[in-house]
Amino acid sequence: MSIIVENISKQFGQFQALDRVSLTIPDGKLVALLGPSGSGKSTLLRAIAGLEPPDQGRIWINDQDMTHLNVEQRQIGFVFQHYALFKHLTVRQNIAFGLEIRKINRPDIRQRVNELLDLIQLAGLGDRYPIQLSGGQRQRVALARALAVQPQVLLLDEPFGALDAQVRKDLRRWLRNLHHEVNVTSVFVTHDQEEAMEVADEIVVMNEGKIEQIGSPQTIYDYPATPFVMKFVGEVNVIPSFLHQPQGLPHDIFVRPHGVKLQTQVTDTSIPAKIIQIIHRGRDIYLELSLLDRIPFMAQMNRDEWQALTMPADQWVQVELLQPITFPQASASPHRLPADSVTAA
Amino acid sequence: MQAAKPASQLTSGQWLLTGLAVTYLGFLFILPALVVFTTAFSDGIPAFITALQSRAFLQATRLTLIVTAIAIPINTLFGLCAAWVIARNQFRGRTLLMSLVDLPFSVSPVVAGLMLVLLYSDRVGWFSPVLTALGVKIIFALPGIVLATLFVTLPFVAREVIPVLEELGSEPEEAARILGATPGQIFRRVILPHIRWGLLYGILLTNARALGEFGAVAVVSGSILGRTATLPIFVEQSYQNYQSVAAFSAAVVLAGLAVLTLIGKAILERYYLHKLPTH
Numbered sequence: 011m012s013i014i015v016e017n018i019s020k021q022f023g024q025f026q027a028l029d030r031v032s033l034t035i036p037d038g039k040l041v042a043l044l045g046p047s048g049s050g051k052s053t054l055l056r057a058i059a060g061l062e063p064p065d066q067g068r069i070w071i072n073d074q075d076m077t078h079l080n081v082e083q084r085q086i087g088f089v090f091q092h093y094a095l096f097k098h099l100t101v102r103q104n105i106a107f108g109l110e111i112r113k114i115n116r117p118d119i120r121q122r123v124n125e126l127l128d129l130i131q132l133a134g135l136g137d138r139y140p141i142q143l144s145g146g147q148r149q150r151v152a153l154a155r156a157l158a159v160q161p162q163v164l165l166l167d168e169p170f171g172a173l174d175a176q177v178r179k180d181l182r183r184w185l186r187n188l189h190h191e192v193n194v195t196s197v198f199v200t201h202d203q204e205e206a207m208e209v210a211d212e213i214v215v216m217n218e219g220k221i222e223q224i225g226s227p228q229t230i231y232d233y234p235a236t237p238f239v240m241k242f243v244g245e246v247n248v249i250p251s252f253l254h255q256p257q258g259l260p261h262d263i264f265v266r267p268h269g270v271k272l273q274t275q276v277t278d279t280s281i282p283a284k285i286i287q288i289i290h291r292g293r294d295i296y297l298e299l300s301l302l303d304r305i306p307f308m309a310q311m312n313r314d315e316w317q318a319l320t321m322p323a324d325q326w327v328q329v330e331l332l333q334p335i336t337f338p339q340a341s342a343s344p345h346r347l348p349a350d351s352v353t354a355a
Numbered sequence: 356m357q358a359a360k361p362a363s364q365l366t367s368g369q370w371l372l373t374g375l376a377v378t379y380l381g382f383l384f385i386l387p388a389l390v391v392f393t394t395a396f397s398d399g400i401p402a403f404i405t406a407l408q409s410r411a412f413l414q415a416t417r418l419t420l421i422v423t424a425i426a427i428p429i430n431t432l433f434g435l436c437a438a439w440v441i442a443r444n445q446f447r448g449r450t451l452l453m454s455l456v457d458l459p460f461s462v463s464p465v466v467a468g469l470m471l472v473l474l475y476s477d478r479v480g481w482f483s484p485v486l487t488a489l490g491v492k493i494i495f496a497l498p499g500i501v502l503a504t505l506f507v508t509l510p511f512v513a514r515e516v517i518p519v520l521e522e523l524g525s526e527p528e529e530a531a532r533i534l535g536a537t538p539g540q541i542f543r544r545v546i547l548p549h550i551r552w553g554l555l556y557g558i559l560l561t562n563a564r565a566l567g568e569f570g571a572v573a574v575v576s577g578s579i580l581g582r583t584a585t586l587p588i589f590v591e592q593s594y595q596n597y598q599s600v601a602a603f604s605a606a607v608v609l610a611g612l613a614v615l616t617l618i619g620k621a622i623l624e625r626y627y628l629h630k631l632p633t634h
């Protein structure tokens with residue numbers, strides 16, 4: 011079922027949590043709300059759920075106006091960061107909770123709970139209490155409990171936030187597969203760009219109560235719409251405008267660590283940089299540079315490229331910007347500059 | 356590292372501490388309890404039974420039970436509401452409200468009784484014109500005793516429930532709401548199972564205090580034997596009148612009511628421990 015958010019605003023005291031946000035989430039998609047803390051992503055999720063009534067704007071789910079419906083009437087599945095399981099109930103009873111509220115008859119409940127236990131791969135643990143489960147298992151139970159009532163949409167608030175790194179990775183992949191299987195429109199909140207990239211079909215990048223960009227993980231990474239998105243998603247180098255202002259470009263230049271080429275010969279467009287440190291990260295080599303001996307700069311290359319590079323004795327190399335990006339107006343789409351428009355001062 | 360000593364081999368320091376604790380408890384608790392029982396039965400069991408058949412005693416017991424039966428549900432309900440408001444909301448005056456709930460702990464019961472007299476007495480009270488016009492008698496009557504008991508037992512339930520409610524957090528409530536539960540269902544199925552021990556303990560404390568309150572009730576009730584005396588007042592009045600068997604027999608009954616409460620708590624605990632996980 012599709013979700014349409016129309017011009018939503020929400021204020022907490024002096025703090026503008028959401029500022030006229032509009033968003034359409036198509037049926038069956040798995041969407042990430044990505045942003046730093048305080049960007050409004052959780053507030054937006056809670057507004058869709060009905061837990062946080064917005065000050066203005068409308069919310070539609072499956073073409074039905076939900077703005078003034080209570081939480082319990084919205085038929086939503088919600089998963090909390092800290093699971094929010096009922097500690098006094100077993101796994102089975104937790105999953106059955108919503109079904110019992112709906113007064114479904116016992117055999118049907120039993121069958122549905124069994125199906126869900128299989129789905130979350132906890133078939134043998136139905137009679138355990140939440141306290142006897144690991145974090146990852148608890149979060150899967152929370153998910154089953156949310157799915158039990160066959161919600162129109164599934165909302166997840168930092169679902170992996172409380173788990174350790176390895177479990178988090180496994181659970182991400184598992185959620186992706188689960189989404190393919192259940193195919194319910196899902197929205198999850200995260201501050202981890204890697205997580206958003208790996209799990210989501212579409213990413214909504216948020217900052218200071220506004221949407222910065224909506225797009226597929228690849229679009230967000232390759233064609234960031236704003237400097238914020240560029241900086242928040244992936245690593246980036248910023249070359250301040252004063253370096254090239256005489257050439258008439260009053261904008262900062264952004265370039266990814268892998269969007270550069272290092273060489274020893276000087277060209278019209280190359281910028282000299284001093285090598286500060288060499289970091290081996292598995293297959294990739296990261297070079298910590300100092301551009302013109304004053305601007306910190308990261309360059310990334312694979313081992314072959316690294317070995318092909320003959321290291322100068324004086325530690326100075328020439329940096330060629332292959333994919334520089336500028337943002338003439340903060341909100342407009344990015345301009346890709348030809349490499350030769352950037353010159354060293 | 357030394358292996359732990361067997362429990363039977365106590366050092367002299369441990370003996371000294373244990374001895375001190377036992378002596379302390381003996382003088383403070385066990386001896387007085389023995390005195391109550393021996394005095395109650397000093398003229399034999401028939402005298403004890405006769406004392407319990409006096410009209411004044413029966414009236415005092417009835418009054419005490421009635422007052423307790425009114426005070427417990429009212430202050431349980433109030434305590435739950437106050438605890439929920441305080442635990443779930445951040446608002447201006449939250450600390451003030453918490454201090455207000457605690458106030459009865461810091462006000463002397465006698466002062467509390469006097470406040471009630473000054474407000475509700477039909478001769479000197481602020482509301483005396485209204486009360487006289489309506490023909491309602493509060494001071495020296497059941498309503499006054501109930502008010503005094505409500506005042507001194509106000510904090511117990513709220514005090515016990517606030518911490519467990521804060522520990523539960525609002526997310527399980529929200530989860531239940533999203534799953535379609537009504538407020539009543541959320542309370543019964545999510546909140547109550549979590550707060551039950553705190554709530555039970557708060558009710559027990561309320562019950563103990565309601566049964567045993569003397570100061571505030573003595574001021575508002577007028578302490579008229581056979582009419583407005585509760586059990587503690589009956590004990591005191593009988594003792595002042597040199598009827599020590601009657602006084603201590605009533606004390607035995609009060610102690611018995613306390614024991615009954617503890618048995619009730621034990622039964623409830625056992626029932627729930629069988630039904631629910633212990634963690």
